Amino acid sequence: MRKPGDVEHERSWWKVMCLTGVDYFSTLGYQPGIAALAAGVLSPLATLVLVALTLLGALPVYRRVARESPHGGGSLAMFAQFLPRWTGKIFILVLLGFAATDFVITMTLSAADGAAHIVENPFVPSALEHHNLLITLVLLALLAAVFLKGFAEAIGIAVTLVGLYLSLNLVVAAVGLYHVFTAGDLVVDWAHALTAQHGNVFAMIGVSLLVFPKLALGLSGFETGVAVMPQIKGGPGESEDNPVTRIAGARKLLTTSALIMSGFLIVTSFITAVLIPEKEFQQGGSANGRALAFLAHQYLGDLFGTAYDVSTIAILWFAGASAMAGLLNLVPRYLPRYGMAPEWARAVRPLVLVFAVIAFGITWYFDADVDAQGGAYATGVLVLITSAAVAVTLSAARKGERTKVIGFGAVSAVFVYTTITNIIERPEGVQLASLFILATIVVSFVSRTRRSFELRALTVTFDDAAAAMIDEAAAQGVIRIVTHDVDQRQPEEYLEKAAEQRLESHIPDDAPILFLEVIVGDASDFSTDLRVTGIELAGYKILGVDATAIPNSIAAILLAIRDRTGINPHVYFEWTEGNPLVNLMKFLFVGEGEVAPVTREIIRRAVPDPMERPHVHVDS
Numbered sequence: 296m297r298k299p300g301d302v303e304h305e306r307s308w309w310k311v312m313c314l315t316g317v318d319y320f321s322t323l324g325y326q327p328g329i330a331a332l333a334a335g336v337l338s339p340l341a342t343l344v345l346v347a348l349t350l351l352g353a354l355p356v357y358r359r360v361a362r363e364s365p366h367g368g369g370s371l372a373m374f375a376q377f378l379p380r381w382t383g384k385i386f387i388l389v390l391l392g393f394a395a396t397d398f399v400i401t402m403t404l405s406a407a408d409g410a411a412h413i414v415e416n417p418f419v420p421s422a423l424e425h426h427n428l429l430i431t432l433v434l435l436a437l438l439a440a441v442f443l444k445g446f447a448e449a450i451g452i453a454v455t456l457v458g459l460y461l462s463l464n465l466v467v468a469a470v471g472l473y474h475v476f477t478a479g480d481l482v483v484d485w486a487h488a489l490t491a492q493h494g495n496v497f498a499m500i501g502v503s504l505l506v507f508p509k510l511a512l513g514l515s516g517f518e519t520g521v522a523v524m525p526q527i528k529g530g531p532g533e534s535e536d537n538p539v540t541r542i543a544g545a546r547k548l549l550t551t552s553a554l555i556m557s558g559f560l561i562v563t564s565f566i567t568a569v570l571i572p573e574k575e576f577q578q579g580g581s582a583n584g585r586a587l588a589f590l591a592h593q594y595l596g597d598l599f600g601t602a603y604d605v606s607t608i609a610i611l612w613f614a615g616a617s618a619m620a621g622l623l624n625l626v627p628r629y630l631p632r633y634g635m636a637p638e639w640a641r642a643v644r645p646l647v648l649v650f651a652v653i654a655f656g657i658t659w660y661f662d663a664d665v666d667a668q669g670g671a672y673a674t675g676v677l678v679l680i681t682s683a684a685v686a687v688t689l690s691a692a693r694k695g696e697r698t699k700v701i702g703f704g705a706v707s708a709v710f711v712y713t714t715i716t717n718i719i720e721r722p723e724g725v726q727l728a729s730l731f732i733l734a735t736i737v738v739s740f741v742s743r744t745r746r747s748f749e750l751r752a753l754t755v756t757f758d759d760a761a762a763a764m765i766d767e768a769a770a771q772g773v774i775r776i777v778t779h780d781v782d783q784r785q786p787e788e789y790l791e792k793a794a795e796q797r798l799e800s801h802i803p804d805d806a807p808i809l810f811l812e813v814i815v816g817d818a819s820d821f822s823t824d825l826r827v828t829g830i831e832l833a834g835y836k837i838l839g840v841d842a843t844a845i846p847n848s849i850a851a852i853l854l855a856i857r858d859r860t861g862i863n864p865h866v867y868f869e870w871t872e873g874n875p876l877v878n879l880m881k882f883l884f885v886g887e888g889e890v891a892p893v894t895r896e897i898i899r900r901a902v903p904d905p906m907e908r909p910h911v912h913v914d915s
Contacts, residue, residue, distance in 0.1 A: 305528040306450050308544030312552050313457040314450050314617060315523050318401060319516025319552055320457055321614040323464055323559055324607045325408045325665055326513050327567040328586040331576040332666065333509035334502070336488045341503040342564035345510045346557040352706040353680055354553045357517045359687040359703075361524060361545040365538050367624055369521045370683035375629075377689055381819040384633055388739055390682055392732030394518070394625055396724075397675030399731075401515065401618035402654050404672050406434040407663040409611040411584045412604045417597050431663040432655060438615045439651035442623075443644055449620065450526065453613065460610045463603050464559060467591050471566030474594060485569045508717040511673040513560055518679045520549050522621045563587055584665040615654075622650055630739060633821050657727075670721030674728050677717055681710040743821070748897050751844060752825045752851035757859075760829025764836045765856055768807055774856060774864035775802060776838070778849060778890070779810045786833035793835070799914035800867050810837045811852065811866070813845045815887060825851060846893035850901065853909040865910040868894070 330338040364372040371390050378386050410430035414423055423430065475482060489499065527548070530540035567586040575582035575589065582589040588607060592600030627641045661667045684707040691699040718725045757765065768774045777796050782788055793808055802808065820843040830837040842848035849866065856864050868891035891913045902908045 306526060308527050308548045309551070310450050310454050311523055311526045311544070312520075312548040313453040314526065314620075315516055315520045315548065316457045316552055317453050317610050317613040318519045318617040319556055320461060320559075321405060321607075321610045322513060322515055323460075323556075323563060323587060324412070324611050325404075325584050325586075326510070326560065327563045328576055328582055328584050329666070329669055330510050330513075330564050331567060331571070331573070331582075331586065334506045335573060336485060336492060336568055337499060337503055337506070338568045339561070339565040340499055341506050341510055342513070342560050344503050344507045345513045346560055348507070348709065349514060349553055349557055352684070352709060353514055353517050354549060356680070356684045356687050356703065356706060357521055357549050358546045359690070360521050360683050361549065362542050363687070363690055364521065365524055365542050365545070366535075367522050367525045368628060369518055370679065370686040371625070371629065373686040373690065374682065377686070377693075379819075380817050384819045385736075387629060387633075388736050389732050390679070391625065391629060392735045393675050393678040393682075393728050395622065395675075395731045395735065396671060396728040397515075397518065397679055398618040398622045398625075399650065399654055399657060400668055400672040400675060400727075402435065402438065402615035402650075403431070403658045403661070403663075404665055404668045405611040405614040405618075406431045406438070406654075407658065407661075407668065408584050408665045409434055409608040410663055411665060412588055412608050412611070415581065415585060415588070416601055416604045417592070418601055428658065428663040431658050434612050435615070435651060435654050435658065438612060438619065439647055441616065442619055442647040449616065453617075456606070456610045456613055460606045461555070461559075463591075463606050464563075464587065466599075467587050467595070467603065468559065468562045468566065470594050471570060471590050472562065475566055475569050481569050505716075508673065508677070508713045508720065509669075511677050511713060511717060513556070514680055515672070515676050516552065516556075517549065518676075518683070519617055519621050520552065521545065522624050566590065578666065619647070619650060622646070630742075633739070633743070633819070667723075670717070670724035671727040672724070673717050673721065674714070674724030677710060677714040678728070681707065681714050684710050746821070747844075747847075748893070748900055749847070750851045750854070750897065750901055751822050751847040752842075753822050755825045755827065755851050755855035757827045757855075758829060760831070761827045761838050762829070762859075764809055764829045764831075764838065765859060768809055769860035769862050771807060772862070773806065774809070774860065774862055775806055776809045776811050776853070776856075776864055776866045778866065778868050779812050779837075781812045781814060781839075784832065784837075786835065789832065789835040789837075795869075796867050796914065800912050802867070807836070810835060811849060812837060812839045813848045814839070814841050815843065815845060816841050818843055818887075825855075827852060827855075845887050846890050847897055849890070849894050850897040850909075853898065854901065857907075857909060863907070863909050865912060866894070868911070868913045870913055 327338070330342055334341040360370055360373065364370070366372070368375070371387055371394070374390065375383055375387055377383070407427065410427045413419055413430055414425070414427060524541060524545045527541045527544040529538045533539055533541075563586070567582070567590065571582050571586060571589060574580055576586065577583060585607075588600065588604055591603040595603075623643055623646055626646060631641050657668075684703060688700060688703040688707050691703055765774070777792060779789070779792055789810060792810070796802055796808070797804060823843050825840050825842060825848055827838050827840045830839055838852070840848060840852065853864055853866055856862075870891060871889050891911065895911045898908050898911065
């Protein structure tokens with residue numbers, strides 16, 4: 296599988312738009328039907344509300360996200376900057392749970408809708424009727440097989456599928472409009488139904504606003520749009536910190552796809568509401584989950600309708616590929632880096648198998664029902680868009696952009712309302728998301744606990760002063776390092792500490808000592824680069840380092856000294872006071888605690904041969 300950002304795989308923004316478009320545009324396969332079920336004859340007006348929020352709310356938000364997070368991290372990356380330490384990590388895990396809900400349900404719902412198009416096609420053998428579940432599972436298995444084999448030509452396939460699918464939809468939309476305007480009685484009947492059910496325009500607008508949360512699936516695709524940013528071709532010589540060309544391309548991608556989708560949503564919601572009887576949208580109806588396919592067969596014949604079905608099935612299936620790509624971008628980006636997933640979670644194939652099994656389970660649970668999965672899908676979509684709106688509001692506030700704070704704040708309020716309303720009306724969505732969140736947090740902390748005894752240092756480097764101190768000690772034949780908790784860094788501290796260790800550990804008075812001080816910064820980080828600095832104070836030589844955990848950093852530095860000098864250093868500790876279990880918990884979450892035995896255990900796991908391990912001493 297290609298890695299985001301590989302130069303040889305970068306493409307023009309419009310081609311990458313097709314990759315995210317297989318998710319966004321494919322919602323035309325089921326969105327008009329879902330709108331009709333939710334709003335009835337009001338679905339065109341409710342869709343106008345959706346389009347207004349798309350163009351005036353979600354689009355400006357994600358254009359800002361593209362500028363603030365140009366490497367595909369999206370709103371999650373923005374919050375990772377705003378919320379440091381454990382608060383930020385927990386929040387990211389929660390958002391990852393909702394993101395998993397969004398992307399996995401994209402896979403299962405799209406496959407289920409593809410199965411609905413298959414069984415409803417008149418040329419498909421009747422033996423497949425009522426076997427939606429089996430067909431959906433087969434589509435998901437094929438999707439997993441493609442990723443296991445490799446997905447190098449994703450963008451080329453996406454361009455072909457999107458071009459064909461939008462062309463066929465354009466034909467269906469044009470023919471639908473023709474039949475609407477040449478059969479004026481249909482429009483009259485629809486208008487009468489509007490008046491009879493809702494009385495006046497203000498009532499219609501009010502109801503449209505109330506049912507809008509049920510149409511939120513039409514906002515799907517924005518998070519994917521920023522996730523694929525690394526695929527967009529950048530300009531020559533641009534820095535990774537500010538890839539201007541890539542950011543501009545992403546903003547064009549978002550704007551163009553939103554305009555195309557908005558146009559199709561307005562037209563298709565209108566023609567389906569006018570031309571299709573309401574009963575056909577219901578469970579078991581011929582237009583349920585496939586409103587535009589229904590029109591294609593009815594007005595353009597079964598041959599064209601079948602071509603439309605094949606195109607729809609292909610893009611719905613490939614929408615799952617877009618969602619899988621999003622998951623494969625997000626999970627390795629965060630969980631292994633936080634220590635909250637094993638290192639194999641950076642590999643594509645094991646993750647594909649994990650996500651495939653989850654998708655199978657969800658498909659079985661919902662019995663491959665498109666309508667039943669709509670709530671869970673909308674919840675994932677809305678939470679991610681809400682988080683993006685809040686993130687850009689915070690960004691604007693931090694930069695003192697008051698007008699933008701008001702604008703983005705208003706958009707955030709609308710999305711918060713929409714999300715809460717959707718959760719109240721369709722609690723199954725947040726229930727499923729909660730399971731994802733709980734599973735994400737439990738697996739993450741179990742993994743973090745299991746991996747806590749790793750070295751956790753990406754690199755260890757010594758500045759010139761530290762290197763000189765180490766080399767000078769090595770010239771004596773023995774390197775003695777005394778660990779020290781920093782207080783005020785006064786000469787008296789080091790005088791007292793040296794005297795204690797020489798007495799308790801029987802270090803000769805004339806033997807040189809190096810003090811090692813580890814200062815914990817953000818203990819919620821898992822791995823870090825260790826930069827050891829040398830400090831000399833009143834004749835005492837001190838090695839200082841900022842790190843995420845004390846025992847792991849000490850172990851990594853000792854091994855780096857051994858590799859530099861060829862001498863196994865001696866390190867001296869004092870026993871930590873307090874309850875050992877409490878100290879162990881402090882180590883897991885604060886990076887401190889039971890330092891001596893944990894350092895010894897980390898070294899033992901890292902170096903199988905006892906003769907090659909640094910010597911650990913603990914005074915009584």
